[in-house]
Amino acid sequence: MSAPLLQVQDLEAGYGAIVALHGISLTVNAGEIVTIIGANGAGKSTTLNAVCGVVRARRGTVTFDGRDLTRVPAHEVVRLGLAQSPEGRKIFPRLTVLENLEMGAFTRRDAAGVKADIAKYYAMFPILEKRKHQPGGLLSGGEQQMLAIARALMSRPKLLLLDEPSLGLAPQIVVQIFDIIRELNKQGMSVLLVEQNARMALKVAHRGYVLETGRITFTDKADVLLNDDRIRAAYLGEEGH
Amino acid sequence: MFELFAQADATAAGFGQYLLLGLVLGSLYALIALGYTMVYGIIELINFAHGDLFMLGTFFALGAATAVGATTADAGTGTIVLGLALMLVGTPLFCAGLNVATDRAIYKPLRRSPKLTVIVSAIGVSFIFMNLGLFWRGATPVKFPDLIPDTNLLGGAGSVRFTLKDAMVLGVTVPVMIALTVFVKLTPLGKAMRATAQNPTAAVLMGINVDRVIAVTFAIGGALAGVASVVYGLYIKSADYQMGFQNGLYAFTAAVLGGIGNIPGAVLGGLVIGVVGELGKAYLGAKWSEALIFGILIVILLFRPTGLLGARTREKV
Numbered sequence: 025m026s027a028p029l030l031q032v033q034d035l036e037a038g039y040g041a042i043v044a045l046h047g048i049s050l051t052v053n054a055g056e057i058v059t060i061i062g063a064n065g066a067g068k069s070t071t072l073n074a075v076c077g078v079v080r081a082r083r084g085t086v087t088f089d090g091r092d093l094t095r096v097p098a099h100e101v102v103r104l105g106l107a108q109s110p111e112g113r114k115i116f117p118r119l120t121v122l123e124n125l126e127m128g129a130f131t132r133r134d135a136a137g138v139k140a141d142i143a144k145y146y147a148m149f150p151i152l153e154k155r156k157h158q159p160g161g162l163l164s165g166g167e168q169q170m171l172a173i174a175r176a177l178m179s180r181p182k183l184l185l186l187d188e189p190s191l192g193l194a195p196q197i198v199v200q201i202f203d204i205i206r207e208l209n210k211q212g213m214s215v216l217l218v219e220q221n222a223r224m225a226l227k228v229a230h231r232g233y234v235l236e237t238g239r240i241t242f243t244d245k246a247d248v249l250l251n252d253d254r255i256r257a258a259y260l261g262e263e264g265h
Numbered sequence: 266m267f268e269l270f271a272q273a274d275a276t277a278a279g280f281g282q283y284l285l286l287g288l289v290l291g292s293l294y295a296l297i298a299l300g301y302t303m304v305y306g307i308i309e310l311i312n313f314a315h316g317d318l319f320m321l322g323t324f325f326a327l328g329a330a331t332a333v334g335a336t337t338a339d340a341g342t343g344t345i346v347l348g349l350a351l352m353l354v355g356t357p358l359f360c361a362g363l364n365v366a367t368d369r370a371i372y373k374p375l376r377r378s379p380k381l382t383v384i385v386s387a388i389g390v391s392f393i394f395m396n397l398g399l400f401w402r403g404a405t406p407v408k409f410p411d412l413i414p415d416t417n418l419l420g421g422a423g424s425v426r427f428t429l430k431d432a433m434v435l436g437v438t439v440p441v442m443i444a445l446t447v448f449v450k451l452t453p454l455g456k457a458m459r460a461t462a463q464n465p466t467a468a469v470l471m472g473i474n475v476d477r478v479i480a481v482t483f484a485i486g487g488a489l490a491g492v493a494s495v496v497y498g499l500y501i502k503s504a505d506y507q508m509g510f511q512n513g514l515y516a517f518t519a520a521v522l523g524g525i526g527n528i529p530g531a532v533l534g535g536l537v538i539g540v541v542g543e544l545g546k547a548y549l550g551a552k553w554s555e556a557l558i559f560g561i562l563i564v565i566l567l568f569r570p571t572g573l574l575g576a577r578t579r580e581k582v
């Protein structure tokens with residue numbers, strides 16, 4: 025088997041005196057959807073941000089596509105093929121939908137390719153085309169989530185990091201978002217998906233990791249986790265059987 | 266009887282004259298206000314030293330004109346043009362460089378400190394700049410040479426006078442503000458500035474080098490103050506080490522009035538303050554002018570806390 029696309033080894037990260045990650049290890053192979061599930065404050069967002077360099081690793085390594093990311097400045101990570109749709113979506117509220125998408129392509133210099141990609145994501149998310157000249161801040165939560173995903177895709181990443189894309193969305197919108205993730209993966213996109221909605225996440229993912237207060241406590245194929253009694257009790261709101 | 270109201274020229278031409286003067290001064294406040302608003306927009310710092318940077322700019326401009334001999338009585342047209350060119354190019358560069366250097370040396374190390382810490386250090390820089398000005402040029406006001414004649418460009422006695430000096434002010438400030446607007450609206454770096462102002466974390470994820478954007482913001486804000494310095498010196502023809510305080514405060518007020526962080530807002534706020542100040546001075550007397558400006562500011566902020574053009578779209582969390 026070839027080397028994984030993303031390899032995180034013994035990663036420790038935190039904020040001041042707080043240690044949020046106590047040496048975690050995980051991998052994402054090309055073509056996979058991998059999910060990290062865990063409760064509030066488990067360290068899921070910290071993991072994604074440490075991978076992107078937004079939070080600096082204190083120990084351990086992050087290797088992406090054969091390159092060590094631990095010394096790469098955060099703003100250069102996207103050039104290497106890693107894009108994140110962050111927690112809370114972080115749309116630029118006073119830029120239009122179109123300008124938000126253009127910002128996603130900030131590192132690209134192929135104007136024609138950027139234009140083609142915008143057309144592609146308008147086709148994938150028709151609501152974005154309808155609202156292309158509206159400020160991003162005026163979109164609904166679901167529309168903003170679609171914009172955040174499309175904006176991340178505009179950099180043509182090799183790996184897409186998604187931080188709680190279902191957060192605060194109505195159930196039918198959540199289904200729509202997960203359909204999109206599945207579709208993107210079918211087209212070849214590798215995805216690292218962080219979710220509190222463990223059931224949806226494990227249904228769409230190939231493999232999963234369970235993160236508890238900064239440590240990985242379980243990891244397995246997603247369908248195995250989905251049927252594990254302990255996981256069912258703790259994360260799927262079911263009694264064991 | 267005490268003099269409560271000024272003796273104003275109540276004719277239409279008189280009104281026009283005050284209005285014109287207000288617009289000319291307002292466009293200067295606007296240039297300075299842009300430096301406050303852009304820096305605030307990016308790092309939420311009220312840069313109290315900005316008015317004093319403007320003051321140092323006027324001293325630099327005078328020094329540049331003096332260095333090429335443009336300030337002597339027998340200076341020829343060629344020398345004067347050279348002096349003007351040197352002032353207009355050199356002063357913005359000087360102010361931009363000083364502003365970027367100040368950020369690097371003082372504000373940048375405090376980027377993660379509480380906002381109050383940075384603001385207090387900006388007040389400190391303000392005093393340092395003022396003392397530098399005092400050291401550089403002394404306490405008495407320095408005179409600028411009258412490099413641009415007061416030729417009236419409009420004919421006819423009794424009508425509004427629009428002089429070459431007025432034209433110079435508007436001829437410099439208006440294109441500069443248009444260029445800034447185009448830059449921020451249309452260029453990739455301008456869009457990166459707006460994106461960084463709206464969400465710095467997301468901007469980093471897009472591949473924007475936020476440190477660089479901040480440096481560019483300080484450079485542009487400083488350059489605009491530098492342009493204002495030159496124009497002010499040529500128009501008012503006098504400068505002193507304390508002038509940064511009042512002009513800076515007016516400009517800061519303009520930025521707040523327009524909606525701090527908002528670029529067209531700073532321009533609008535500058536013009537409003539310039540016009541209200543001059544009309545107030547003419548019809549109510551100088552002692553009422555400032556009370557009027559700040560009275561209007563308070564009333565507007567009561568009804569529109571985000572300023573005239575302040576952000577209306579709320580961020581969804």
Ligand SMILES: Nc1ncnc2c1ncn2[C@@H]1O[C@H](COP(=O)(O)OP(=O)(O)OP(=O)(O)O)[C@@H](O)[C@H]1O
Binds near residue numbers: 039064111
């Ligand atoms: N900016 C910060 N400063 C200080 N502590 C932080 C910061 N961000 C996160 N933490 C702490 O780090 C730990 C991990 O937080 P993190 O945001 O990674 O969790 P999470 O799993 O993403 O939670 P959630 O599901 O609520 O998003 C928590 O204890 C949190 O309080």
Ligand SMILES: [Mg+2]
Binds near residue numbers: 069070187
């Ligand atoms: Mg989180």
